[in-house]
Amino acid sequence: MRLGSSRRRHRAARPLSLVLALFLMGALYAALSPATQVAADTGMSAQVAEGKALFQVTCSSCHGLNGEGTTQGPSLVGVGAAAVEFQMATNRMPMAKPGAQAPRKVVQYTAEEINNIARYVHTLGPGPDIPNSSAYDYSALTDEDIAKGGELFRTNCSACHQAAANGGALPNGKYAPALHGVEPLHIYEAMRTGPQQMPVFSAGAIPDEDVAAIIGYLKGIEEQPSSGFSLGGLGPVTEGFAGWVIGIGGLCLIATWIASTGARAK
C-alpha cells in the first residue's frame, strides 16, 4: 500500500491529479447526462421558429419583439395558442387601425401561418391550447342538452350577445358581436380565452359538454327560419322606430288625404 507514496510528494503530483479529476468528471458527465435534443422535437421547434419570425414581422410592433406587450398592445405571455387562433383566424388581429374594438375581417393568413404563430405564442407561457374538435362536438346532443344549452346561454351570454344572439352595444363604441355563422371552434376559444371585453368562461364553471350544449343551441337558433323583416332582431328600438315612422306616419298621410280639399274646377 506504500506504492507510489513517494511519487505523491512529487512536485507534479498535485496539478496532475487535478487534471485527472477534471477528466474523470467530464467523462462521467458526458456518459450520464441526458441527450441534448430528441429528433422528434425538431419539427415543433421549426414551427415555433417560423412562428417567431412571422410574429416579429406582423405582431411585434404592438405586442413587443418577445410578446411582452407595449403601450400599443397587451402582453401575450400566457394567453395561449387558443387566443392566437381565435384572434387571427377571425382576422381581428392584426388590427387594421387602432380603435375601440378590433372588428372581424376577411382572413389574410393561411391556417399554417396562424398555427405557427399560435405555437410560438404558446411557448411564452402556459395558457389555453387550441382544442380538439371532440371538446365541443355538438352533433350528438339530445333535445334536453340543447334546452340546457339555451338556459346556460341565457344565464351567461345573453346579457351582452342578446337572447337571439344578434349581438348588442357596449359603451364607447364597443360591442358584442352577433354569433350567427361563427365557427364552433371560435365560440369555444372565445369562452375559454375571453377576447377583448368578453369575460373568461373557464372549464371550472362551464365544462366542455356545457360549451358543446351552448354551441348546439346557437346552431339550433341559426337554423330556425326568421320571417319577414327582422329589423336586426334588436328588440324594441328598431321595431318601435319602424312602428312610429311607417305605421303612424302612414296614418297621418291618410288622415291628411281624408281631410284635405281636393282639386277645384275654379
Add this chain to the structure above:
Amino acid sequence: MTPEHSTSLATTEDDALLHPIPNPGIEHHAERYTDVDAKAADRAYKQVVGIFGLVPLLAIAFVVIYFAVPRHATANLLGVNWHVHTTLLGLTGGLAVLLIGVGAIHWSRQLMNDTEIAEDRHAAASTDEERAGFVDVVNQGIRDAGVSRRKMIVASLGGALGIVAVPAIVTLADIGPYPTAANRRETIEKTVWADGVRVVNDANRLPLKASDIEIGQLVNAEPENLWDLHGKDYMNMKSKTPLVVVRMDPNTIKIPESRKDWHVGGILAYSKICTHVGCPISLWEQQTHHLLCPCHQSTFDLGNSGVVVFGPAARALPQLPLKVDAEGYLVAQSDFTVPVGPSYFERDSRNDYKDGDE
C-alpha cells in the same frame, strides 16, 4: 245657414270678448271637376266601383291561398325569408279591408255632395218651468220623508254607510305582511347566503373551486341551498340571491381596508341585482371592470367595491364576503351586509359602501 247668420252671432259685447276674431263663417263653396264635368264624374264613379270591385277578388284569393298554399312553404325575396302562407294571407286580407276604406273616401271626396252646412246645437239647459218643477218635487220628497223633524234618521244612516267601509278596508290586510322593521329583516333584507354556503354556477349548479377561476373570468352564481326551496319561496329567494363572481388582478383594483378579507385572491362576489330598479346584470367588461345594467345604463365599477360610475342607480352594488372551505371551494362568509336590490322607502342606506370609504 248663411254666412250672414254666422257673423251676426258676434254682435254683442260678451261675444266680442269671447271671440276676439270674428267668425269667418263657412268657406265659400267651390265646385269640383266632378261637379261641373260629367265625364270626370263618370270617371270617378268607375274608379270607385273598380276599387270596391277588387275587394271580392282579394277575398276569393285569400280563400284560395288559405287552402292551396302549403302551410310551411318559405321563399327568399329581397334577401329576407318569408313564410309564403301568412305573408300572402296578410297581403290579400289587409289589402281588401284597405280598399273598402280607400273606395269609401274616394266616393265621398269626388261624388258625394260636398256643400258644407252648420247645424246649431239646441240649448243645453232645461226651461225655467222645468227647473222650478224639479225643485218642488225634491222639496216635497224631503217633507214627506220627515227628515227635518226626525234628524237622527239621516245621522244613523250616514253612520251605517260609513261603518261598512271598515270591513272592506280591513280585508286589505291580506295583501301582504305588515312592512314592519322586524318583518323586513326576515323578508326583503335577508337571503339564504350564510357562513359556509357554497357558491355554485347558475344553471349547471357546479361548485366553484377558487383555483379554477381565471383572471378576467365571470361566473353567474347562486347559493347551493337555493334549490332546497320550492315554488313561491324559491322564486322569492332567486330574486335576491344571484351573484356575479369575477376574478381580477388584486394589484390593479382598489380593495378598501374594511373589505380586504372579503375576496379570495382577487375573486370578488357582488349581487347581480341592480340597485336602481332591480334588473339582473351580468354585462361585464373584463378590461374596464365595469358592470352595465341593460335597463337604464347604470354602470358599476367592480374594481372599486361596486360603486356607481354612471347612470341612475344611487347605491353601490352590495358585495358578498367570500372565503374558501377546506376543499378549496368558494363559500360565503355571511349574508349580504346590506339589503340587495332596489331602494324602498324604509331602507337604511347609511351602511352602503360609498366611494372612498376605508
